[in-house]
Amino acid sequence: MLSRYPLGPRLTRLDTKFHSTSSVSSASSMAMSDVSISPPAPSAMTDLVSTSDQPAPKEESPSLNATALFPPKMEDSLHLQDLELMMHWCTTTYRSMARHPAAEGLWQVAIPQLSLRFPALRHGLLALSALQLAQDTSNPEQKWQYLVSARKHQNHALTGIQFDDVDEFTTSQCNASFALCCVLLVFPFAYCLVDDSDAEDEEERPEVLDEFLEVFELTRWLVGAMILTMDRVANGELYPLVRPDPTRPTMPDMSQLVILALRRHNAVEAERDPSHEEDVYDQVLGHLRHCLEQLMGGGEPTDFAFCWAYRIPVRFQDLIRERQPFALVVLAHYAVVLHHLHESWWMGSWGTRILNEIVDYLDPEWRELISWPIDATGCLVPED
Numbered sequence: 001m002l003s004r005y006p007l008g009p010r011l012t013r014l015d016t017k018f019h020s021t022s023s024v025s026s027a028s029s030m031a032m033s034d035v036s037i038s039p040p041a042p043s044a045m046t047d048l049v050s051t052s053d054q055p056a057p058k059e060e061s062p063s064l065n066a067t068a069l070f071p072p073k074m075e076d077s078l079h080l081q082d083l084e085l086m087m088h089w090c091t092t093t094y095r096s097m098a099r100h101p102a103a104e105g106l107w108q109v110a111i112p113q114l115s116l117r118f119p120a121l122r123h124g125l126l127a128l129s130a131l132q133l134a135q136d137t138s139n140p141e142q143k144w145q146y147l148v149s150a151r152k153h154q155n156h157a158l159t160g161i162q163f164d165d166v167d168e169f170t171t172s173q174c175n176a177s178f179a180l181c182c183v184l185l186v187f188p189f190a191y192c193l194v195d196d197s198d199a200e201d202e203e204e205r206p207e208v209l210d211e212f213l214e215v216f217e218l219t220r221w222l223v224g225a226m227i228l229t230m231d232r233v234a235n236g237e238l239y240p241l242v243r244p245d246p247t248r249p250t251m252p253d254m255s256q257l258v259i260l261a262l263r264r265h266n267a268v269e270a271e272r273d274p275s276h277e278e279d280v281y282d283q284v285l286g287h288l289r290h291c292l293e294q295l296m297g298g299g300e301p302t303d304f305a306f307c308w309a310y311r312i313p314v315r316f317q318d319l320i321r322e323r324q325p326f327a328l329v330v331l332a333h334y335a336v337v338l339h340h341l342h343e344s345w346w347m348g349s350w351g352t353r354i355l356n357e358i359v360d361y362l363d364p365e366w367r368e369l370i371s372w373p374i375d376a377t378g379c380l381v382p383e384d
Contacts, residue, residue: 110238123156130147131191175233177229193350355370
């Protein structure tokens with residue numbers, strides 16, 4: 001049966017910066033060539049079937065000794081890096097996924113245990129762990145090896161995302177699918193930040209907005225998968241991953257004034273330019289208002305930052321791709337939400353990176369409309 005949902009988007013731009021890195025050895029380059037850049041098409045989706053439910057392998061003949069099956073060198077190299085990655089997850093990476101203390105134990109213990117039964121989830125954990133190690137190391141060769149490993153595991157993990165027959169999922173399958181989506185959501189944001197300064201040619205680096213659009217597309221796809229299991233997860237063992245943290249501080253609510261100003265300008269542009277797509281912008285601003293209200297009311301940014309990509313019209317992505325000034329102004333306000341995740345290593349400077357590039361595209365009269373995002377993020381804008 002064909003899914004009514006699209007396959008995962010290709011991740012091509014995200015690799016551009018690494019293909020020309022001068023520090024990569026020929027051996028590492030060959031290794032990277034074996035890693036598929038686009039998510040593989042789902043097959044039977046056995047990665048979200050518990051290993052205990054899969055057919056047991058045939059028993060080997062008693063006369064076949066273990067050393068013939070697993071030569072010592074192969075045994076050492078086969079699982080050593082994966083063991084390193086899982087140890088790093090359980091000691092370090094898990095913290096960056098926990099929104100509050102109640103979720104830490106889930107990410108450190110319960111979800112890794114669940115991943116032993118669901119290979120796709122296990123690959124997801126190993127992918128993000130490898131990516132954090134790549135970001136932390138200063139050794140170029142080691143960084144590349146971790147990146148190769150991260151993309152390899154991510155490609156395997158993506159095959160576990162399923163849209164069809166979700167109603168027939170067991171509770172464990174729902175939990176595994178939801179946790180996997182959580183991990184894969186942050187992966188591309190982090191991937192774009194790793195090794196960003198090592199590109200050989202400045203002109204070969206993809207623009208931040210183009211990178212963001214690709215990440216945005218993957219985000220929309222993953223959130224669509226998450227929504228299918230969210231209700232069941234909220235009523236089960238992993239409920240802290242879904243329910244809000246009531247302890248976050250609030251801030252002065254500027255959302256109504258900000259959105260009102262943007263709506264007024266949207267109307268002005270519609271009167272001035274018949275081709276201005278007022279209805280599209282109006283929908284986007286409605287969802288942006290919800291994001292900003294949640295943010296200023298003390299909401300957890302991860303709860304609504306990613307959902308925005310899923311809710312807004314697809315046409316808005318085209319308007320950003322066309323570098324329409326008002327689309328960039330609206331995106332600059334969304335960057336404030338991303339900026340409030342900057343303490344997470346996988347988000348880092350995404351908010352200010354987007355803002356800085358938007359500033360470069362906007363003429364002075366349009367820049368006046370993004371004074372609040374610039375102030376709210378502390379973004380340093382060069383003077384003309």
